[in-house]
Amino acid sequence: MIISIIGLGLIGGSMAIDLKRCAFASQIIGVDNNPSHCDQALELGIVDEIKTLDEAIWIADIIILSIPVDSMVKLLPNILDKIDKHSVITDVGSTKFNLIESVKDHPKRKRYVASHPMAGTEYSGPKAAVKNLFQEKVSIICNKEESDEDAVRHIEKMYRALYMKIIYMDAKEHDVHAAYVSHISHISSFVLANTVLEKEKSASNIFNLASGGFASTVRLAKSSPQMWSPIFVQNSENILQVLETYIQKLTEFKNLIEQKDLNSLENKMSEANEIRKIIK
Amino acid sequence: MIISIIGLGLIGGSMAIDLKRCAFASQIIGVDNNPSHCDQALELGIVDEIKTLDEAIWIADIIILSIPVDSMVKLLPNILDKIDKHSVITDVGSTKFNLIESVKDHPKRKRYVASHPMAGTEYSGPKAAVKNLFQEKVSIICNKEESDEDAVRHIEKMYRALYMKIIYMDAKEHDVHAAYVSHISHISSFVLANTVLEKEKSASNIFNLASGGFASTVRLAKSSPQMWSPIFVQNSENILQVLETYIQKLTEFKNLIEQKDLNSLENKMSEANEIRKIIK
Numbered sequence: 001m002i003i004s005i006i007g008l009g010l011i012g013g014s015m016a017i018d019l020k021r022c023a024f025a026s027q028i029i030g031v032d033n034n035p036s037h038c039d040q041a042l043e044l045g046i047v048d049e050i051k052t053l054d055e056a057i058w059i060a061d062i063i064i065l066s067i068p069v070d071s072m073v074k075l076l077p078n079i080l081d082k083i084d085k086h087s088v089i090t091d092v093g094s095t096k097f098n099l100i101e102s103v104k105d106h107p108k109r110k111r112y113v114a115s116h117p118m119a120g121t122e123y124s125g126p127k128a129a130v131k132n133l134f135q136e137k138v139s140i141i142c143n144k145e146e147s148d149e150d151a152v153r154h155i156e157k158m159y160r161a162l163y164m165k166i167i168y169m170d171a172k173e174h175d176v177h178a179a180y181v182s183h184i185s186h187i188s189s190f191v192l193a194n195t196v197l198e199k200e201k202s203a204s205n206i207f208n209l210a211s212g213g214f215a216s217t218v219r220l221a222k223s224s225p226q227m228w229s230p231i232f233v234q235n236s237e238n239i240l241q242v243l244e245t246y247i248q249k250l251t252e253f254k255n256l257i258e259q260k261d262l263n264s265l266e267n268k269m270s271e272a273n274e275i276r277k278i279i280k
Numbered sequence: 281m282i283i284s285i286i287g288l289g290l291i292g293g294s295m296a297i298d299l300k301r302c303a304f305a306s307q308i309i310g311v312d313n314n315p316s317h318c319d320q321a322l323e324l325g326i327v328d329e330i331k332t333l334d335e336a337i338w339i340a341d342i343i344i345l346s347i348p349v350d351s352m353v354k355l356l357p358n359i360l361d362k363i364d365k366h367s368v369i370t371d372v373g374s375t376k377f378n379l380i381e382s383v384k385d386h387p388k389r390k391r392y393v394a395s396h397p398m399a400g401t402e403y404s405g406p407k408a409a410v411k412n413l414f415q416e417k418v419s420i421i422c423n424k425e426e427s428d429e430d431a432v433r434h435i436e437k438m439y440r441a442l443y444m445k446i447i448y449m450d451a452k453e454h455d456v457h458a459a460y461v462s463h464i465s466h467i468s469s470f471v472l473a474n475t476v477l478e479k480e481k482s483a484s485n486i487f488n489l490a491s492g493g494f495a496s497t498v499r500l501a502k503s504s505p506q507m508w509s510p511i512f513v514q515n516s517e518n519i520l521q522v523l524e525t526y527i528q529k530l531t532e533f534k535n536l537i538e539q540k541d542l543n544s545l546e547n548k549m550s551e552a553n554e555i556r557k558i559i560k
Binding site for chain 2: 070094118119120122137138140165167177178180181182184185186187188189190191192193194195196197198199200202203205206207208209210211212213214215216217218219220221222223225226228229230232233236239240241242243244245246247249250251253254257258260262265266267268269270271272273274275276277278279
């Protein structure tokens with residue numbers, strides 16, 4: 001199986017490593033706008049060859065789009081235009097509705113399988129690619145019924161080769177849940193970093209006091225702005241809803257601190273503790 | 281050296297384990313209001329003996345207070361009343377100013393060394409105690425000049441035995457920096473949990489999508505409400521300041537999403553990325 005990966009960052013690179021290791025891919029072709037990413041991916045042995053986009057499309061059995069979601073929306077229809085009828089294209093984007101909409105009337109729509117492997121780290125670029133990133137994690141396939149059965153089967157096999165659990169969702173539903181769980185976490189962390197960097201002028205104080213918990217809450221603030229800004233814009237409707245609630249609840253919490261209301265603060269935190277039952 | 285630990289939770293318990301392992305303590309005496317904590321600490325071998333508070337005060341060379349900060353303010357003056365002139369008492373609380381104020385005119389003030397080891401996990405109780413919790417972390421000693429030199433030396437030796445780096449701060453300054461880095465992180469995480477639990481009704485969606493980053497941002501929301509509510513109230517002045525800034529910056533971020541302003545969002549996140557230089 002020849003696999004072409006468009007976008008050799010954290011996710012594309014990590015998929016390349018594991019799909020080759022488990023022998024699901026006989027050959028990995030890489031494509032990236034950034035020449036230094038191409039060089040790094042070759043040097044690190046993440047891809048076997050770098051090709052142009054067109055060459056990579058023609059040769060591949062499976063094409064994986066792993067670029068920012070605004071670029072995906074532009075590129076996906078062009079790739080479908082060129083794709084062979086036996087090839088399959090999937091993507092790994094964090095938003096699904098817009099992307100699916102962009103090809104809904106495309107004559108080769110059925111060769112596209114929309115997916116979202118729920119895994120990552122705060123690092124980016126080919127050097128951030130690691131093995132076993134996907135193991136035991138969940139990959140979401142959206143609007144499965146809009147794709148050819150054999151295309152879905154190929155993509156399912158691919159994620160199973162990465163030892164992922166597969167679940168199915170409607171694209172709109174996916175975007176709501178991604179906003180409620182993943183996207184809001186990134187915003188909370190990015191803005192926490194902005195806040196602490198503004199208030200605490202001493203880098204050594206931040207460093208010394210970070211073991212008190214800050215290091216883990218701020219981890220996601222190291223993530224790629226180029227990847228995340230189009231996600232926030234594409235999924236703005238759902239994100240604004242949950243962000244509104246977050247701001248409102250922070251304001252309530254602030255009022256309770258102002259009132260020195262120990263009991264109500266304890267109650268709010270006990271409610272938050274319920275998360276222990278879901279995330280061990 | 282006989283060490284009495286008042287409060288056998290995560291921090292008190294973890295100190296007990298390592299102070300015994302490194303042979304800094306010849307004997308660890310435990311005190312806890314909660315009888316099941318006492319039983320657990322004995323069963324787990326965290327303490328050698330359970331005694332009453334008075335017995336634990338009389339026998340100890342060093343007394344460690346590791347209870348919620350509101351209880352500390354009540355208990356510290358009473359313990360100083362009873363302490364032998366050669367003994368030393370320290371505390372591990374996350375706020376320092378109020379506690380130091382509570383004993384500032386006490387005739388035995390100088391036997392008290394105010395400290396704050398910056399380490400922890402999201403778990404609580406004696407079963408949460410682990411070895412090596414403090415290794416390579418920072419312990420802050422406050423208002424050192426208000427304590428006897430030999431008392432400070434004892435506490436410094438104790439933290440060094442735990443392989444901690446020691447820094448010194450004024451208590452007021454400590455409380456500001458703790459608010460700016462540690463306390464705000466906990467609030468951001470507690471309220472994120474409240475928000476996600478309200479918006480996302482499906483526990484399995486939360487579980488499946490948590491690998492997208494939520495798991496690490498929400499980790500601190502599992503922390504003990506009984507320990508954290510008095511910290512937020514005691515340090516309210518500093519916390520309200522930074523929490524105000526956090527809410528304001530979240531509102532700005534929300535507005536940029538509403539305006540679909542990709543560039544400004546990217547800029548804000550690039551600023552947040554600066555945290556990479558401080559926290560690896």
